[in-house]
Amino acid sequence: DAGITQSPRHKVTETGTPVTLRCHQTENHRYMYWYRQDPGHGLRLIHYSYGVKDTDKGEVSDGYSVSRSKTEDFLLTLESATSSQTSVYFCAISDFMLPISTTNEKLFFGSGTQLSVL
Amino acid sequence: AQKITQTQPGMFVQEKEAVTLDCTYDTSDQSYGLFWYKQPSSGEMIFLIYQGSYDEQNATEGRYSLNFQKARKSANLVISASQLGDSAMYFCAMREGFSGGYNKLIFGAGTRLAVHP
Numbered sequence: 001d002a003g004i005t006q007s008p009r010h011k012v013t014e015t016g017t018p019v020t021l022r023c024h025q026t027e028n029h030r031y032m033y034w035y036r037q038d039p040g041h042g043l044r045l046i047h048y049s050y051g052v053k054d055t056d057k058g059e060v061s062d063g064y065s066v067s068r069s070k071t072e073d074f075l076l077t078l079e080s081a082t083s084s085q086t087s088v089y090f091c092a093i094s095d096f097m098l099p100i101s102t103t104n105e106k107l108f109f110g111s112g113t114q115l116s117v118l
Numbered sequence: 119a120q121k122i123t124q125t126q127p128g129m130f131v132q133e134k135e136a137v138t139l140d141c142t143y144d145t146s147d148q149s150y151g152l153f154w155y156k157q158p159s160s161g162e163m164i165f166l167i168y169q170g171s172y173d174e175q176n177a178t179e180g181r182y183s184l185n186f187q188k189a190r191k192s193a194n195l196v197i198s199a200s201q202l203g204d205s206a207m208y209f210c211a212m213r214e215g216f217s218g219g220y221n222k223l224i225f226g227a228g229t230r231l232a233v234h235p
Contacts, residue, residue: 031220042122042209042225043163050220058222090163096219105151105170105213107221109163 003027004110006091012116019078021113023091025071031094032074033058033107034066036087043090049074081117089113121145122210122226130232131200138185139195139229141210147171151213152193153223154184158206166208169193197231205233 003026013019023032031050035043035058045058047066055066063085065077078085091110123142131137143152154166169177169184177184185194197204207230211223 029219033222035225040227042124042227043211043223044225045222048222059224088161092163094219094221096217105153105168105217105221106165107153107163107223108165112161 004091004093004108006089006110006113008113009111010114012118013081014118015082016080019081019115019117021076021089021091021115023074023076023110025074025091025093027093027095027108028071029093029095029108030071032068033092033094034064034074034076035090035092036060036085037090037112038087046076046089081115083117085115086117087115089115121224122212124210124226124229126229127227128230128232130234131197133202133233133235134199136196136198137200137231139197139208139210139231141193141195141226143191143193143210143212145191145212145214147214149216151217151221152184152186153211153213154182154193154195155209155211156204156206157209157228158203163209167195200233202233202235205231207231 005024007022033048034046044060049055049068067075092107150171152169156164167179169186181198183196207228209228210226
């Protein structure tokens with residue numbers, strides 16, 4: 001299994017408070033992603049990174065910011081949490097590897113963070 | 119516009135029988151990839167199978183096969199000889215364009231499969 005650690009695994013917070021979720025990888029993969037999972041929507045991309053300090057917005061980026069100061073860490077911040085941000089958050093990684101195989105076509109996922117905003 | 123459509127919110131199948139989970143997609147790219155992931159009740163996302171748009175053969179991985187019909191833009195997952203452990207949520211996903219390791223996936227809403235003994 002890919003070495004991806006998400007922290008915390010569970011968090012309960014109040015509306016209006018800042019929240020930071022951390023994704024740490026030990027695979028030295030170039031690309032990192034944050035998804036949120038909600039019933040009826042599957043997984044939707046929030047932000048992604050294609051290198052240190054290189055990030056871009058995904059489909060549902062409003063209310064979220066990210067930072068990647070090191071290859072191994074990708075942080076997701078909710079500046080002022082709202083109840084609509086209650087969700088399960090997944091970090092994922094990918095990269096191009098030799099030998100060429102289906103592995104290059106995969107996302108490897110972390111275990112997820114359950115966030116509840118009350 | 120929705121890119122990935124999974125029209126079956128829930129399905130059930132008898133143990134040892136085959137089941138097909140539907141997935142249709144929409145893209146104007148000539149190069150793309152189609153994926154299926156499984157999410158058991160424990161919550162982790164497990165990669166099942168991948169099909170590239172230029173692959174002429176349908177992908178197979180053990181009991182999983184992907185019925186790829188390019189003209190119909192469908193990528194249905196077939197699970198043969200269902201097992202109780204197959205009970206889970208199943209997501210179809212698509213990557214547009216060539217990968218090179220960069221896999222920004224678009225997911226469908228998922229189908230919950232229940233396998234009955």
